[in-house]
Each structure stands twice: as C-alpha cells, then as structure tokens.
Amino acid sequence: MLTPDQQTAIEPFIDESTGLVNLLGLSMDKMTAFFAAIGEKPFRAQQVMKWIHHLGAESVDEMTNISKNLRATLKDIVEIRAPEILTQKDSADGTRKWVMKVASGNSVETVYIPDGERGTLCVSSQVGCSLDCSFCSTGKQGFMRDLTPAEIIGQVWLAAKSFDSLKPNSKRYVTNVVMMGMGEPLLNFDAVVDAMNIMRNDFGYGISKRRVTLSTSGVVPALNRLSAVTDVSLAISLHAPNDELRNELVPINRKYPISELLQACRDYMNDLPDTHRVTTVEYTLIKGVNDSPEQARALAKLLNDFPCKINLIPFNPFPNSGYEKPSMNAVKRFQTLLMQSDFVVTVRSTRGDDIDAACGQLVGQVQDKTRRSARYQQKSVESKRIKIVHSA
Ligand code: SF4
Numbered sequence: 533m534l535t536p537d538q539q540t541a542i543e544p545f546i547d548e549s550t551g552l553v554n555l556l557g558l559s560m561d562k563m564t565a566f567f568a569a570i571g572e573k574p575f576r577a578q579q580v581m582k583w584i585h586h587l588g589a590e591s592v593d594e595m596t597n598i599s600k601n602l603r604a605t606l607k608d609i610v611e612i613r614a615p616e617i618l619t620q621k622d623s624a625d626g627t628r629k630w631v632m633k634v635a636s637g638n639s640v641e642t643v644y645i646p647d648g649e650r651g652t653l654c655v656s657s658q659v660g661c662s663l664d665c666s667f668c669s670t671g672k673q674g675f676m677r678d679l680t681p682a683e684i685i686g687q688v689w690l691a692a693k694s695f696d697s698l699k700p701n702s703k704r705y706v707t708n709v710v711m712m713g714m715g716e717p718l719l720n721f722d723a724v725v726d727a728m729n730i731m732r733n734d735f736g737y738g739i740s741k742r743r744v745t746l747s748t749s750g751v752v753p754a755l756n757r758l759s760a761v762t763d764v765s766l767a768i769s770l771h772a773p774n775d776e777l778r779n780e781l782v783p784i785n786r787k788y789p790i791s792e793l794l795q796a797c798r799d800y801m802n803d804l805p806d807t808h809r810v811t812t813v814e815y816t817l818i819k820g821v822n823d824s825p826e827q828a829r830a831l832a833k834l835l836n837d838f839p840c841k842i843n844l845i846p847f848n849p850f851p852n853s854g855y856e857k858p859s860m861n862a863v864k865r866f867q868t869l870l871m872q873s874d875f876v877v878t879v880r881s882t883r884g885d886d887i888d889a890a891c892g893q894l895v896g897q898v899q900d901k902t903r904r905s906a907r908y909q910q911k912s913v914e915s916k917r918i919k920i921v922h923s924a
Contacts, residue, residue, distance in 0.1 A: 534570060534609065541569035542609065547680070549635055552611040556584060556689065557682025559729040560736070570605070581735035584612060585689065588698030614686030615640070620694065627884030632690065634659065634683045638676050640714050642687040644706070645883050652708040655687045657724050658715025663749055665769070665782050667818060669850045670714045678720040684727035687713075688737060709739060712747040712767070718754035725761045732764070741765065747814065752788040755796040759803035766800055767812035767843075768793060772822055773830035781822070794838055801839065810839040817863055818847040819856040828866045832873035841876040848882060 534542070545553045545566045558566060563577035579597060583589040592598070592606045615632035618639060622628050626646040631639050640656035661668070662675035688706060692698050695705040709731050711717040717724040724746070730736035731744050747767035748755060758766075770790070772778035778785040785793075797811045813835065817823045835842070844867055847857050858866075863879055870877045 533605065538570050542566060545569070547682075550611060550613070553609055554613050554680070554682040555580060555610050556612050556614060556686055557680055557684075557723075557726065557730075559681070559726045560733045561729070562726070570609075572602070576602075578735050581730075581733070585730065585736045586698065587700070588689070588693050613682060614690050615683055617690060617694075621887040623884040623887045625883055627887065628691075628694070629884060629887050630687075630690070630694075632687060634679060636677065640679065640683075640687075642691060642713060643884065644691055646705075650707050651705045652710060653688060653691050653706045654710050654713045655684060655727075656713030656715055657684060657711055657717040657720045661715045662719065663716050663782070663784050665749060665771075666780060667771075667816060667847060667853065667855050669853070678723060679715070681723045681726035681730075684723060685730045685736075688727075688731060692737075706737070707739070708743040708745070709737075710745045710747060710767070712745070716749055716751060717746050718748045718751035718758075721754050721757070728762055728764055732762075742809075745812065747812075749782050749784055750788050750793040750796075751784065752792050752796045755793075755800060759800050763804050765809065765812070766797060767814055768797060769814045769816075770831075771814070771816050773827050773834050777822060777827075781818075790834070798838070810841055813838075813840045813842045814845060815842060816845045816847050817858045817866060819858040819862065821855065823858045823862045823866055825865060825869055828869035832870055832875065835875065836873075841878070842870055843878050843880055845880045846882065 542553060545558065545562065547554050553566060555563070555566075560577060560581060563581055564574045567574065567576040567580075576598070580595065583595045587594075589595060590612055592603045592610065592612075595603060598606075615634045618631045618633050620628065620630050628644040630642045632642060633639050638659040640659055642656060643654040645652045645654065656679065658678050659676035660673045661670045664671045688709060689698070692706050695703075697703055697705045709728075711724060711728070728744055728746065731739050732741065741763045742765055745765040745767050746758070746762075747769060749769045769782060770778070770793075771781050772785075772790075775785060775789045778790060801809050801811065815822075815831070831842075844863060846863050847853075847855055849855065849857055867877045867879055
C-alpha cells in the first residue's frame with residue numbers, strides 16, 4: 533500500500549487511460565524517479581529495466597529478485613503494456629512487417645529489415661501524420677494522435693520478442709533503429725526522446741548513438757532543442773534541390789526553408805562532442821519530378837559544403853499516389869552525378885515487395901478513413917481526368 537504522499541508523488545507517471553504506471557515506457561531517469569517516489573532505491577530501476585528490456589518480462593510476477601512485498605505493491609499500481617500485434621507479415625527477403633494496434637483503436641506500422649549482420653527496425657512515432665508530404669502514403673491518412681513512449685519503445689520490445697531475442701545469451705536481431713516510420717518524430721518530441729533514451733541505455737537496448745537515427749522532414753525549432761537531450765544520428769527528408777519544388781513535396785518547407793533546415797543540422801552536429809558525424813540526406817526519386825540530371829547537379833551544388841551522405845530512395849508507388857517509380861537508368865545517372873561531386877551516395881534497395889513495402893500502406897488498407905484521405909482520392913480522380921483530357 534502506498535501512503536497518500538507516495539500516491540501523489542507517482543501521479544506524473546500515471547497513464548490517464550488506465551490509471552496505472554506503464555513501466556515499459558519509462559526511461560532510466562523516469563524509472564529511477566518513480567521508484568524514489570515510492571521510497572525505493574535507484575537500483576530497483578536498473579533491475580526492472582533489465583527484466584523488461586533484456587528479458588522481456590510481461591508482469592512483475594516474473595521479477596524474482598524483487599521482494600514479494602514490493603511486487604505486491606507494484607501489482608496494484610503498474611502495468612507492462614505494449615501495442616497489440618494485429619498482423620505480422622514475413623517477406624521472402626527476410627523483411628518483417630507488423631501492423632500494431634495502439635490505445636484508442638488506432639494502428640501503426642513497424643518494419644524490420646535484415647541486411648547481413650545488421651537488423652534495422654523502422655519505428656513509428658505518431659498515428660498518421662499532419663505534414664502531408666505529397667508522395668507519402670501515411671500523410672494521406674491525416675493525423676490521429678501522438679504515440680506514448682510505451683507505444684514507441686513497445687514496437688522495439690515486440691519486434692525483439694518476435695525473434696525470441698529477449699532471453700539470456702540470445703542473438704540480437706535489432707541492431708539499428710530508425711525513427712522513420714509513420715509520423716514526424718520531432719512533433720512528438722518528449723515521447724520520442726524518452727523512447728530513444730531507452731534504446732540507447734545499457735539497461736534498455738544498449739544501441740549505440742550511431743545506430744539510432746532520428747529522421748525529420750524539418751521541424752527546425754524542435755531540431756534546435758535536440759542536442760540538449762540526445763546524441764543520436766540525424767537524417768533529413770530533403771527530396772528536392774530547391775525551395776520551390778520542396779514546397780510542393782514537403783509542405784513544411786514553406787515554414788522552414790532548406791537553408792534553415794541545413795543550418796539546424798549543422799548546429800546539431802556541432803553541439804555533439806564527437807567529430808566525424810554527418811547528416812544522412814534522404815532523397816526520394818520520383819519519375820519526372822525530381823530525378824533529372826539538372827536536379828542532381830543542383831543538389832550537388834546545394835550540399836557542396838554540407839557534411840552529409842546521401843541516400844537515394846526510388847519512389848515506391850501506392851494506389852492513387854499520382855507519382856511513378858523512376859527508371860533504374862535515371863537512378864544510376866542521378867547517383868553517378870552526385871558521386872562525381874565526391875558525395876557518398878547509397879541507393880536504398882526495395883525490400884519486402886511481396887508484403888506491401890510502402891510505408892503507411894498496410895495501415896492505409898485498414899483505416900483510410902479521414903477527410904484528408906477522401907479529399908486526396910477525389911484529387912487523384914480529378915488529376916487522372918485532366919491527364920486523359922490532355923492526352924486526347
Ligand atoms: S514523409 Fe514523414 S513527415 Fe511527410 S507526411 Fe509522411 S510521415 Fe509525415
């Protein structure tokens with residue numbers, strides 16, 4: 533039983549929807565503060581983090597190195613609750629994709645992409661997204677809500693458990709995490725930072741700073757706050773070599789143009805204690821939109837003195853996207869032109885084709901219900917009509 537003072541002290545940790553403290557989403561600092569609030573020493577936080585994130589414990593009953601009395605107290609006030617797996621699909625190439633149901637009936641996607649010794653988990657941060665990038669399946673579904681820290685780290689926890697890797701001496705499957713799934717992570721700043729801290733912490737998943745990557749479309753004020761709370765790697769969704777085109781593809785550019793975004797990345801990197809860190813520039817190549825040789829040269833010029841590597845992503849069409857995949861020739865040509873300007877340039881290979889690879893596609897099939905989606909489908913029909921009229 534907690535005293536009235538202790539009950540008051542744990543209130544900041546309580547999830548309003550359940551009236552319980554979800555231990556899964558507490559970072560080490562918050563876990564320590566929670567145990568301090570109920571009169572326990574800091575080592576309890578380490579014990580519980582290990583049980584949950586190293587050993588996959590699903591209830592305090594499993595935590596046998598914690599006294600029976602404390603377990604009885606905890607059972608009244610805490611839970612360990614992850615999202616619920618609705619579907620899990622395995623691709624022939626080893627890619628695994630989940631649709632996970634989160635509180636209030638919404639769903640998000642998580643994708644695991646193996647590549648040799650590396651296993652990258654692409655994690656969602658919001659249900660839907662408010663930023664409406666023109667080529668993005670998630671953006672077409674509109675924004676529903678932010679995920680909680682437990683719902684974000686819960687994707688890592690469930691993925692690891694699905695490979696049976698939360699057991700003593702088991703192989704680690706998830707070696708890298710990219711915050712690149714549904715949603716704009718910097719618009720859910722505190723929850724994403726908490727979840728990334730659990731990924732990084734040795735009592736969590738112990739993943740190095742270079743192997744946890746936050747990808748942003750360019751929420752500059754939040755990016756300016758990031759180095760104070762984390763040291764993870766950074767990726768930006770650029771997709772265009774100039775503001776005019778980026779305003780169309782990534783509408784947040786109208787608020788925070790390319791020059792401000794690049795400066796915020798420079799400042800973040802300069803704030804980190806270690807040198808030789810560079811920003812990853814993500815550039816989705818869309819046929820006839822941003823894949824010409826002139827645009828490759830313009831991109832090289834734009835990034836001339838910006839420390840970065842470039843990841844080219846051939847657009848992966850989804851129903852009613854209105855855009856097309858670039859030819860392999862166009863992708864090669866774009867890559868070669870950038871490499872001739874001494875950039876390190878990778879091309880993301882398409883993975884999991886047989887299980888719907890485009891981000892947001894699976895959930896889109898399940899809950900494509902927003903007004904934005906309806907508007908978008910209408911727009912798509914209209915633009916097809918226009919194309920037919922033009923070609924007649
Ligand atoms: S690309 Fe990212 S930021 Fe843009 S709409 Fe999609 S999820 Fe949101």
